[in-house]
Amino acid sequence: MAAKEQLGQSKKRKRDSHPPEGGKKPPKNLTAKGSGKPSKTGESKPFKPNKSDAVTKKKVPETHRERRLAAKEMAEARKKKRKPHYSLEKELALLWEKMRRTNIGKEEKSKLITEALRKMNGKILEIASSHVSARVLQTCIKYCSQAERDVVFEELKPHLLxxxxxxxxxxLVKKLLDNATKKQLEWFISSLHGHVASLLRHTVGSAVVEHAFQLGNASQKQGLLMELYSTELQLFKDLTRTNASRLVDVISKLGLQKTSVLQHMSSVIEPLLDKGILDYSIVHTALVEYFTIADKTSAADVIQQLSPLLVQETVMDEDQQFPASQLLKNKKRKRTKMLVPLLVRMMRTKDGLKVGVLCIKHGSAKERKKIVKGMKDHVRKMALDQYGSLLLICILSVVDDTKLVTKIVIRELxxxxxxxxxxRNGRRPILELLHPRSPRYLNPDDLACLNLTVPSLCSQSDGADGSVNLDLNKEMDSSEVMMTDKNESESLSNEQHSIPGSKKDPSVRRRELLVDSGLAETIIESCIENVAELLRSNFGREVLYEVAVGGTDGILTSLTERVGALHESIASIASLPRKNESEEEHVFENFHSSRTIRKLILDCxxxxxxxxxxALEGKCEVWAQGHSCKIVSAYLxxxxxxxxxxxxxxxxxLEDRGILKHPVSIHKQAKKG
Structure with missing residues (x-):
């Protein structure tokens, strides 16, 4: 009970019951110290507060300005407690505002940079993680001397990962790599060994791996890629030093097990697909190599995961369209942000194009429909791109839903x-419909990308490269072999071979996209309106030629009248008299137009x-000499x-009199000379 009473007692301070020294109790009529009550025996004393016990009251801000200043002081006090280098960050911010001005001299800027680096000495690691001071350090690294840059690199060297x-x-790490020496870059790429896969899965760290991959040479790039192939290559650094570049060659040269490599690559690729980290060239290359060894189920699963990701729109900085090696050349370009589908972003690299081609070729009809719909409002941009134009060619030659392609792609074109x-690139989708898979307009690398397929997903009838498959077990005589080779080349040039995943006849698809959609009429009208400019253009003349000859296989036969009008337009310009040297060249004497007209005479x-x-009847003697003689002699x-x-x-x-020289005789004279 006593304990309970003690616990339940009030916490008020009790008066001390023990008497003071001397044995006498204090008189009851005395007041407590500091009280203003008078004693019974004496007069009242004035109140004198003790300075140590007095509580000073803060002045309450009354005006709006006072409240704002008070809030600012409070925020400053909180930042000083929270940030150990807050005062230093303020000083660096002031220096940064001075050094980043455009009207400042080099000497003054170097002095400010040196002063900023002196103040950051020994504290660079803490400053590198700050939102404001990290930008100051980036500016210093960009404009400082190489000796100062080396000091910063050495201080951050153990902490870069x-x-x-x-x-x-x-x-800051990316800026250090941009300005690093060859030895520093080589050291950093070697330090990534064993961490490439984990960094690629990291939302922030993946950008550093991509930056190093873009800046590295061929062997360094191969070393970064090798870690994604197998556990052995990730653990043992010496194994990555091989001359083989293709994954199939690496497996055969090092004696790796294909199943273990496939399993390891699946464990690397699946997290990247789940997080949507697919807009980096190192990932594109890894995906292309994965498809070369993947079995049918694994390849189909990855393509099924990829297809919905390709149409997702993400915010992209315009600088991300260029590789890291080109960023320093475009310093003054204004940065803009835009919503762009992942498929458009992947067209920055050749391997990204290959991934897109494989998804279109081996995707289902629904997946192709989503991909085509996701390209809406981005078709023109893709057509003007080197790799984007090839992806459009793949869509025009693979997708069977011509109504959807006409609505999304053709209308924007x-x-x-x-x-x-x-x-240069924009003409290629148009030329593909006029003259499919022509080696005149597509180089061998472009044709190889367009014919790319996943080996495990191709049926035996389609062949591994999308071309006609030859039965090697069947015995054939020499005549049959010659006929087979001839038919194969014709099928490749005219795009009459079967395409994986497509059921519609290529000639029917081509007619629906070019003629039935109204695209051909638009092309002809544009050629008639700009005939003089197109004749003299290096790229426009090729489209003009294909339209003037009626396209391959006579696909423009139904538009013969409009094609005839184009012939009249070209002839009317050619009928103009020869102009002075100060004026524009005549089409018979221009380098590009003269060759185009000569070719049209021979082929049409x-x-x-x-x-x-x-233009020529009765005037041949005028044009029989000089550069235009090739046009006149083309009739012979x-x-x-x-x-x-x-x-x-x-x-x-004219030929008998020696005025007009036959091109064959000219060629013989040139050989003799």
Missing amino acids: ILARKKYAVH QTAMKELILD PTFAATLWRT ESSDPQVKEMAKSELQP
Whole structure:
């Protein structure tokens, strides 16, 4: 009970019951110290508060300005307690505002940078993780001397992998790599050994791996890639030093087990697909190599996971369209952010194009439909891109839903027809419909990308490369072999071979996209309106030629009248008199237009007759000398007998008199000389 009473007692301080020294109790009539009550025996004393016990009251801010200043002081006090280097960060911010001005001299800027680096000496690791001071350090690294940069690199050297995972410090690491020497870059790439897969899975750290991959040479890139292939290559650094670049060659050369490599790569790729980390070139290369060894189930699962990710729109900085090696060349370009589908971002690399081609070829009809819909409002941008134009060619030659392709792709191409015809890359989707898979417009690498397939997903009838498959077990005589090779080459050039995942006849698909959609009429009208410019253009003249000859296989036969109008337009320009040297070159004397007209005379008898009747009949002697003689002599070289007979009566006397020289004789004289 006593204990309970003690616990329940009040916490008020009790008066001391013990008497003071001397044995006497204090008189009851005395007041307590500091009280203002008078005693019974004496008079009242004035109140004198003790200074040590007095509580000073803060002045309450009354005006809006006083409240704002008070809040600012409170925020400053909190920041000083929370940030150990807050005062230093304020000083660095002031220096940064001075050094980043455009009207400052080099000497003054170098002094400010040296002062900032002196203040940061010994504290660079803590400063690198700060939102503001990390930017100051980036500016210093960009403009400081190499000796100062080396000092910073050496101080951060043991901590670069840690900084690569931090939100603000990652930009500093990338800036260090941009300005690093060969030895420093080589050291950093070697330090990534064993951490490439884990960093790629990290949302922030993956950007550093990609940056190092872009800046490294071929052997360094191969070393980074090797870690993604197998556990042995990740553990033993010496194994990555091999000359083999393809994964199939690495497996055979090092004697690796294909199943273990496939299992390891699946464990690396699946987290990347789950997190959507797919816009890096190192990931694109790893995916392409994975498809070369993947079995049917694994390859189909990855493509099924990839297809919905390709159409997801993400915010992209415009600088991300360029590799790290080109960023320093475009310092003054204004940065803009935009929403771009992942598929468009992947077109920055050749391996990204290959991944897109494989997803379109081996994806289901629904997946293709999603991919085409996701390209809406980005078709023009892709058509003007080196790899994006090839992906459009793949879509035009693979997707069977021509109504959807017409609605999304063709309609957007029609709105920028002139720009596309005159562009190096933009003309390629148009030329693909006019003359499919022509080696004249597509180089061997482009054709290899378009013919790429996943070996495990190709049926035996399709072949591994999408071409006609030959039965090697069947015995054939020499004539059958020659006929097979001839048919194979014709099928490749005319795109009559079967395409994986497509059921529609290629010629039917091509007609629906080019003629039935109205695209052909738009192309012809654009050629007629800009005929003079296209003739003199290096790229536009190729589209003009294909339209003027009616396209391959006579696909523009139904538009013969409009093609005839184009012939008349070319002939009317050619009929103009020769101009002075100060004026624009005549189409018969221009380098590009003269060769295009000559080729049209040889390949299109209808055009040859129109041009002769409008521009050359009775005027051949004027154009029989100089650069234009090749056009006149083309009538004598034509394989069409009617064209030869039409011009023979006028050209034969010129040739006999030596005014017109036959190109064959000119070539023989050049050989003798």
